[in-house]
Amino acid sequence: MNEDSGGKGEAFGRSEARPWLDRYPLQIPHSCEYPKTNVAGLLFDAARDYPDNEAIDFLGKRYTYKALLRECRKFANALRSGPGFAKGDRLAIMLPNCPQAVIAYFGGLMAGAIIVQTNPIYTERELHAQLADCGATTLVTLDLLQSRALKAKEGTALGRIVVTSLSDGLPFPKNALYPIKRRKDYPDLKVDYRAAGVVRWSRLLRKGKSAPICEEADAEKDVAMLQYTGGTTGNPKGVMLTHANLLANTAQLAAWCYRLEDGKERYLAALPLFHVFGLTVLMNLAVKKAGSLILVPRFEPRAVLESLRRRRPTVFPGAPTMYIALLNSPLAKPDDFASVRVCVSGAAPLPRDLQEKFEQQSGGRLIEGYGLTEASPVTHCNPVWGYRKFGTIGVPLPGTEARIVGESGLDPLPFGELGEVVVKGPQVMAGYWNRPEETADALKDGWLRTGDIGTMDEDGFFTIMDRKKDLILAGGYNVYPREVEEILFEHPAIQEASVLGVPDEYRGETVKAYIVLKVGWQVSEMQLDKWCRERLAPYKVPKAYEFRTSLPMSLIGKVMRRKLKEELAEREEGNIKIN
CATH class of the missing domain: 3.30.300.30 (ANL, C-terminal domain)
Structure with missing residues (x-):
């Protein structure tokens, strides 16, 4: 335990059921205030307070918060002025990490859309299943993926496909050279902008007005995003995350990382933003803190190492596989990680030797957390600065309750006994899209049954012993x-x-x-x-x-x-x- 450790009395109702509160650093509140607005309010606040700060760096192309807000407004106005688009319509985004992914996300929310993040490597069959289930009317995707999108469109409600290119987000002269490289790498690629419903990204934004626009949201009721997860059955389910859910988890993480300063941090975005982990701990958190989002289109050690050297990021969330690949890369130099102060690792167990090696090279903190799509996603984390326990997922975040229960109900089991992890908090989903029976199975009296098996010790630290019965977690x-x-x-x-x-x-x-x-x-x-x-x-x-x-x-x-x-x-x- 160090100078940041200690408890704070009864702010969140301290009891024997919440022993983790005594392990909170003094600077972390037991609960947070959560905005009751549209998630796009995060961008409005950053652009108001830090208009000239860098918001995005994409391979050298930089956007200030003022410029990012302008582009998001243009996209939102163009979206709403298009045929048949209204509040609550689903906007699917199938993009790698690039400025267009950020613009479509916040611009879509301003327009009142429900965002549906889609994995760019989905096959036609997988994409069709998701589009058919969510009923998306508009899809934003890459020119490289247009053919797949057109084939998957059949039999769905999809009426408009907005096609962009990586060159749309690149600086000069990279944007001029990219089409040459694309033709070399994809000689058979044909992009048909005359196909029914297909619109160029650049043309759409030219038509959009930069006038203020933001659809008001009933934060606790209005769904901001459908994030698809297969659950234990493998059947795709759209997790309904409200504006309040996403804002709460962002506020919880900001409180957890209390030493991060507004307007001063640089966030390395190697995690995909279409995954809820990257979306919350990178895109939403970076914008809340008015930091710079350094976008990497896909994880590749050479590119990430170049970004580390070029921009010296201070925050680098990731998965253990990323840190392993970087530390073992023959291209890595001892001081490549020296600027990194905070790394939150998720998606897989964090080996202790990896944690110690990374911290030794960076001088920062690499800590393990836990979450699931149904919780926006983070529910637990080891303290970044303060008392932590290796091999555990840490303790519940502010305002989050968690317990270990048996098969018969929700009564907590004794310390150290193996059972199912259940959680409750403002970040827990509203339910599954059009699946009331599965929603009822997952949510019991406000508690989310995670399906993960673990234990809680006397200090309130949780350990995951096994995952959902058949789930495989690969990278x-x-x-x-x-x-x-x-x-x-x-x-x-x-x-x-x-x-x-x-x-x-x-x-x-x-x-x-x-x-x-x-x-x-x-x-x-x-x-x-x-x-x-x-x-x-x-x-x-x-x-x-x-x-x-x-x-x-x-x-x-x-x-x-x-x-x-x-x-x-x-x-x-x-x-x-x-x-």
């Missing part, structure tokens, strides 16, 4: 075995298939498929890999295949994944003994 992405298995079952050579996560030093877990072939059929790993890559996003594709004559089955004919895991553990134990 920070959720992979649902059932979805992968269904694709494998479609292959004519496959009789039985089962998928589970296996340990991976880099990705935390990776996907392994167990295959039983039909009699007389033969198929190679390479052929199955091609089959899956044509139908699944890359992170869902199995990285290993094991061909077997049978799979362990229960009496009712269900594959027993537990048995497969036990076999794998025994095999690994045997390898360790041999070595």
